Amino acid sequence: MDNENVISALGALAQTTRLDVFRLLVSHEPDGIAAGEIARLLDVPHNTLSTHLGVLSRSGLVQGKRHSRSIVYRANLEQFRELMLFLVSNCCGGNPEQCAPLVAELIPCCPTKEIADV
Template sequence: MDAIDTIAALAALAQPTRLETFRLLSAREPEGVAAGELARLVGVPQNTMSTHLGILVRAGLVRGERQSRSIIYRASLEQFREVALYLLRDCCGGRPEICAPLIADLAPCCSNPEGVSK
């Protein structure tokens, strides 16, 4: 992960529909969601969703897989992890006592079996 990739990922998420789509896909891992269903759930036309998905795919945050006549989209949590690690790699100048609260706040999200909270 480098600065260019990180900027592309953050730019892709810096739009309400794409951010909502990524969060929804993250909550639906590992099953994923069909493109048409995503459009319905987010409340946008299918062609608009297609454009947003294209941006997220190019940023590496989402991947699509054809299953019969549908494309199932999934969040690329590994890529998102790389973005977060890039942002936090030099966190707090090597002073773990400053980073500890951030790490503690992130830990509970992984124990929520119902998905992400809004």
């Protein structure tokens, strides 16, 4: 990921509705959610939502796929992972123990299958 992609992704998330949309999509992984349902859940007019989804899609953070008459949107978690890795790639100046609290806080929200099965 390069600076231009990072700036595009962060810019896309730097707006309240788009951030709400992205967080909603993350919570509906892996199935995604239809655009009309996103509009209903967030109480956003359809045309306004369409504009926000376009910005998120162009940034690479969201992907839409047509299913009959609706478009189901999903968070692009791989792109989000790359964004997060870019942001923390030089974390803690070579002192990994300083990053341990960050990693520890992320693990409970996204347990791996092995952790979830224990």
